[in-house]
Amino acid sequence: MSIWIFLIVSALANSMSSILFVNRPISSRSSFSVSLFFLRISIISGVPGSEEDSCLVDSGVWVASKFLGISFSREFDSGGILFFIMNQQPYLPYVDFLPAMLSAGGFLKVAEYERFDVLISRANGFLLANPHLAISICESIEQSVGYNSGVSSEPMQYFESGKHPTTYIRGLRLWLTTNTTGNPVQIGYFNWLPILEREGGFFSMAKFEPLPEMVARLNQQFVAQPLPGRILNVETQDFKTDGRSSNVDCDRSYWMESGKHATFFVYVLRVFYVCGPPANETISVIDVVPQLIKPAGFMVLPQYESFPELMRRGADFMRTIQGRVCNVQSLNTKMSCNWNATVLNTHSTCFHESGNVSTWYVTFLRIYSICESGWTPPNLTERTFMPAQLTTSTMGGNTYETHSQTMARVNAWFAALPHAPPRIVGVVTGECLAYHQSPGALPSALNTFTAKSGKHANLWLKYIRVFFDGGYQEPPPEALPPPPQVVDQGCCTML
Secondary structure, three states: OOEEEEOOOOOOOOOOOOOOOOEEEEOOEEEEEOOOOOEEEEOOOOOOOOOHHHOOOEOOOOOOOOOOOOEEEEEOOOOOEOEEEEOOOOOOOEEEEOOOEEEOOEOOEOOEEOOHHHHHHHHHHHHHHOOOEEEEEEEEEEEEEOOOOOOOOOOOEEEEOOOOOEEEEEEEEEEEEEOOOOOOOOEEEEEEOOOEEEOOOOOOOOEEOOHHHHHHHHHHHHHHOOOOEEEEEEEEEEEEEOOOOOOOOOOOOEEEEOOOOOEEEEEEEEEEEEEOOOOOOOEEEEEEOOOEEEOOEOOEOOEEOOHHHHHHHHHHHHOOOOOEEEEEEEEEEEEOOOOOOOOOOOOOOEEEEOOOOOEEEEEEEEEEEEOOOOOOOOOEEEEEEOOOEEEEOOOOOOEEOOHHHHHHHHHHHHHHOOOOOOEEEEEEEEEEEOOOOOOOOOOOOOOOEEEEOOOOOEEEEEEEEEEEEOOOOOOOHHHOOOOOOOEEOOOOOOO
16 A cells, blocks of 8 residues: 655744645655754655545654754554654754554544554664764653544643543653764663552552652662663653552553543653663652642632742752752642641552542652762752643633744743753653633643642643753843733634
8 A cells, every 4th residue: 555645844933934745655664864944744644535544643753953964764564644843943852752543443442552662662763863862851741632533742731521531642752962972872661560569449449559669679670680771761650540450551552531430540660761781770769749838728728839939949958869860850649638638648659530529639849860979969940831822712712832832932941041051950741720811821830739620621731841950040021032912712712
């Protein structure tokens, strides 16, 4: 079967664009190279107009890179769409790999997508084709998708239904840097699950070992069987489980979460490493939780210190770390939904969300470090970038910038800094509840308390949070692009 390619080249800045349209069949194995400042490529596989062509999947690639001459190679065995973009002056270059749909869902049949290990293989192919690139951070990203529809990492907002299932995919995002070794970089990964201590029953949830014991076992494994390389970074991911056993498939990249019933999750440590000689490394994981300012009361939600205040305490704690900090995450931990909840247990490795009542979460800092000497603790600071609001509606139809538009503002912020930016020690793609507010008002990712509704739909907004080693001076507003004018669409919104 022939594979048809549509190649679109378009500039994305300052309304400047150029378009090249090519329609030609290629063999089942093909590669191509690009060396333009701005390049957008969409590859549509399948026979045009066929059923296969109607289920297109964006499996791949948004790149914002200051490196020219990037090439991309792909074996078109499973089809799908590849999405590849280069920017001229980004300070945070990255590339996304998203799973392609292998088979559509149907009656009593769940859709099947590529697994996470396939994305790692695809990423290694990309790195082999671009030996001048290295990785600063590997990040697993979650994205809401429609049932049997294509996937994309562009949307920065999504609705989570309170009545119907919401479907998700898990992809891979590589934050890139320059490779100074002269040899192509190859990466590996593995998942480390907590041990099941007690099986769940009809009225009880399974219990797993706490985080400190989980990390201790991981370090014992590192000593007994050293990694074939150097640890790049470690992250915590939550995976859906049945709530009764340790049956967790960490490489599954597609799942559903019920809007009516309880959903159970288990926390897993995912370790990314650069392949090479064993470095005989072990890790340390430390949590910094926000302080309670005002406890909950009758019809009153609890109040915790803001994220900037949490960061200041996290920076003080960071100075005591002995070792190389390999990642910083801002995570949410579930707290008991009662009026006397004052204790946060970030060491718990499992939780559940109710389908009937609100679930309360508190944001905390998790710091991962490699236990080795000779490293100066970083002076931890952060900057959170929210997508700009584009439209507002009294019926709740607010819309926001896409990921590429948000990243353009991120790069403009870096370019406007009065001094060179400090070293980046972590990047997180997070999300917060996007409450509908007045025109121009932005949802805030700086709150550390979230009450997620169990009966009604929740509108979530994604953000980019960058952690630095060192302080910075905020650019003057006149040096930054003006925010877009928010369009009031009244009581109706066209979606």
